Amino acid sequence: MMKEAKQPFVFYTRLHLQELTSRKARSLKELLENIREVSGSVIYHHTHSFLQRYQSLSPEPPNDFAYWVGEVLGEQKLAEELASIDTIQFSSIRALRNKLTQTIASHIRQMERTGQGQFRVASRQEQFHFVKSISFIFPTPYLAHDLLEFVEVLKKVTINSIYFHVFEAKLRLEKSVNDFSFWIDTNLDMPALAEKLARLDPYTYNLQGLRAKIIDSINNYIKENSK
Amino acid sequence: MKLADYEPIVGPNIIEELKSLARRLKGKLVRNINSTAVGGGVAEILMRLVPLLNELGLDVRWDVIKGEERFFSITKKFHNMLHGKKVKLLPNEIELFLKNGEDNLKNMDLSGDILFIHDPQPIVLVKKKQFQKKSKWLWRCHIDVTEPNEQIWSFLKTFIEQYDASVFSSPNFAQQLKIRQFLIAPSIDPLSDKNKDLSQNEIADVLNRLKIAADKPIITQVSRFDYLKDPLGVIDVYRLVKKYTDCQLILAGGTATDDPESALVLNKVTEKAQGDPDIHILALPPTSDIEINALQRASTVILQKSVREGFALTVTEALWKAKPVVASAVGGIPLQIKHEFSGLLSRTTEGTAYWVKQLLNSPDYAQNLGRVGKEHVRQNFLLTRHLREYLLLFLALYHHSDIVNI
Numbered sequence: 001m002m003k004e005a006k007q008p009f010v011f012y013t014r015l016h017l018q019e020l021t022s023r024k025a026r027s028l029k030e031l032l033e034n035i036r037e038v039s040g041s042v043i044y045h046h047t048h049s050f051l052q053r054y055q056s057l058s059p060e061p062p063n064d065f066a067y068w069v070g071e072v073l074g075e076q077k078l079a080e081e082l083a084s085i086d087t088i089q090f091s092s093i094r095a096l097r098n099k100l101t102q103t104i105a106s107h108i109r110q111m112e113r114t115g116q117g118q119f120r121v122a123s124r125q126e127q128f129h130f131v132k133s134i135s136f137i138f139p140t141p142y143l144a145h146d147l148l149e150f151v152e153v154l155k156k157v158t159i160n161s162i163y164f165h166v167f168e169a170k171l172r173l174e175k176s177v178n179d180f181s182f183w184i185d186t187n188l189d190m191p192a193l194a195e196k197l198a199r200l201d202p203y204t205y206n207l208q209g210l211r212a213k214i215i216d217s218i219n220n221y222i223k224e225n226s227k
Numbered sequence: 228m229k230l231a232d233y234e235p236i237v238g239p240n241i242i243e244e245l246k247s248l249a250r251r252l253k254g255k256l257v258r259n260i261n262s263t264a265v266g267g268g269v270a271e272i273l274m275r276l277v278p279l280l281n282e283l284g285l286d287v288r289w290d291v292i293k294g295e296e297r298f299f300s301i302t303k304k305f306h307n308m309l310h311g312k313k314v315k316l317l318p319n320e321i322e323l324f325l326k327n328g329e330d331n332l333k334n335m336d337l338s339g340d341i342l343f344i345h346d347p348q349p350i351v352l353v354k355k356k357q358f359q360k361k362s363k364w365l366w367r368c369h370i371d372v373t374e375p376n377e378q379i380w381s382f383l384k385t386f387i388e389q390y391d392a393s394v395f396s397s398p399n400f401a402q403q404l405k406i407r408q409f410l411i412a413p414s415i416d417p418l419s420d421k422n423k424d425l426s427q428n429e430i431a432d433v434l435n436r437l438k439i440a441a442d443k444p445i446i447t448q449v450s451r452f453d454y455l456k457d458p459l460g461v462i463d464v465y466r467l468v469k470k471y472t473d474c475q476l477i478l479a480g481g482t483a484t485d486d487p488e489s490a491l492v493l494n495k496v497t498e499k500a501q502g503d504p505d506i507h508i509l510a511l512p513p514t515s516d517i518e519i520n521a522l523q524r525a526s527t528v529i530l531q532k533s534v535r536e537g538f539a540l541t542v543t544e545a546l547w548k549a550k551p552v553v554a555s556a557v558g559g560i561p562l563q564i565k566h567e568f569s570g571l572l573s574r575t576t577e578g579t580a581y582w583v584k585q586l587l588n589s590p591d592y593a594q595n596l597g598r599v600g601k602e603h604v605r606q607n608f609l610l611t612r613h614l615r616e617y618l619l620l621f622l623a624l625y626h627h628s629d630i631v632n633i
Contacts, residue, residue: 013244015248015615015619019407019408019409019410020395020408020410022403024401039629041630071566124373131398131410134631135629135630136248136622136631136633137630137631137632140243141247157240158240
């Protein structure tokens with residue numbers, strides 16, 4: 001008999017619309033200046049849109065800044081540094097923005113100090129355009145009253161719903177942990193499973209892979225605890 | 228087509244999401260207005276989207292402005308100027324354009340919750356907005372305005388900024404405007420003749436009819452005969468590749484009888500290809516969607532060696548057919564192709580030839596790029612995504628924050 005949750009889990013989803021900002025960058029310095037000034041929704045867009053646009057690609061390219069710096073400006077070292085920023089560690093866009101600016105500023109200082117490298121300017125065709133994400137959040141018809149129902153719904157909901165509860169809730173809505181872990185811990189009293197899901201680094205999976213990993217973890221937990 | 232027809236392609240939960248969004252707009256009267264009911268990309272997309280939006284429970288209508296030949300020759304000039312052509316707009320042309328706007332304002336029913344105006348021809352209709360306080364007005368620009376002629380842009384801007392919001396197809400087209408600018412990429416319809424699945428027999432029939440033998444790898448570029456698509460450069464690429472790998476080239480495109488430059492380019496291409504039986508130059512009539520579909524599906528590698536592009540839907544079509552694509556990093560192409568993930572980007576003739584050789588010699592790699600490219604299109608550039616973003620756009624008119632709970 002599955003333990004019933006104190007409150008059912010209501011699956012929400014979110015859909016994005018992109019809004020143009022008219023801001024552009026053709027060089028590292030312009031990129032840095034804009035990253036400092038744009039709204040949090042712009043930073044969010046460029047550090048997360050790859051995940052959504054390339055849902056089945058593995059390993060997915062890390063973020064728009066890293067991709068552009070590497071592919072267009074040819075700054076491979078900086079691209080690697082930007083790609084390896086551990087996004088899961090940040091609980092707010094503000095903190096993530098600080099890390100991005102520190103990384104780029106330090107690279108620029110090093111180039112200026114050593115005289116090594118060359119500040120490249122992208123062609124107009126390949127300049128970086130700053131875009132922001134407008135998120136629309138709404139409930140789906142799906143509810144889960146226990147862990148079995150929860151895992152069944154996870155198989156059915158769109159990837160947008162999983163994305164919302166794992167990424168958006170934590171970073172953009174500044175919750176301390178993803179929604180799945182929070183509910184499993186506080187409503188099902190299963191701290192070990194909650195902890196396991198909280199420890200996942202979702203940025204290292206593509207979205208379908210992430211769905212499979214969460215389902216797998218829950219199924220294993222159910223199997224182990226039904227022995 | 229019905230929404231249910233798209234379910235096997237995108238999955239039931241995507242259709243469910245559309246229905247859920249549409250419930251929040253139920254009964255809203257959305258009036259689309261453009262300048263033509265047939266022909267051209269705008270009419271084509273409206274023809275597909277309007278019935279689906281109605282099936283979702285919105286009251287979506289589509290009206291067309293009236294105009295005489297002279298009006299349309301002026302708006303054709305607008306179009307070229309928006310592409311950057313350096314010509315002057317004359318006072319009598321402006322006068323005639325404004326007069327047409329006034330005539331249509333008098334004669335058209337402009338009631339509705341959302342007035343969705345497409346491209347510059349009907350742009351003047353926004354004058355009615357001041358008398359309709361509850362209506363929202365949207366201006367959708369389908370044209371490449373990367374570097375518009377300053378005169379035409381300043382003129383149109385006085386109207387654009389009267390709208391509640393604008394929509395562009397690519398980040399490159401973003402402008403300095405006082406109103407919100409949304410980004411909605413075009414899309415392809417996976418069930419249209421140009422994109423639907425074809426059997427091997429259907430593909431073979433088309434090749435037979437066009438006298439192409441599938442006995443060696445096929446490199447194809449589909450695009451109109453225009454210097455901006457660099458068909459002469461495509462022949463250079465083919466010749467560089469042919470030195471090492473036996474292959475054939477197809478250059479397929481529409482014939483534009485009203486465009487003298489198109490005929491000139493076609494002549495130059497034919498001249499350059501002379502004497503090589505492995506170069507197939509196909510000037511196809513506008514009704515050749517099935518033929519284009521079959522040619523893309525029969526190809527080993529697809530090129531889009533453009534010098535300048537709008538969004539490049541020919542690339543979307545090729546990716547949807549799981550073909551490896553080598554394309555120039557211009558216009559909307561980098562939105563569709565991330566280099567070495569969903570296709571290959573190139574900037575020179577030699578570079579393009581290098582990548583084509585790699586693809587011809589590494590079929591597994593080519594197949595993998597094609598697979599990822601197809602999934603990328605499934606998630607981002609099909610009609611259902613376009614439909615979803617139009618619904619979100621309509622909702623955005625009633626909300627102004629970056630995070631909206633609906």
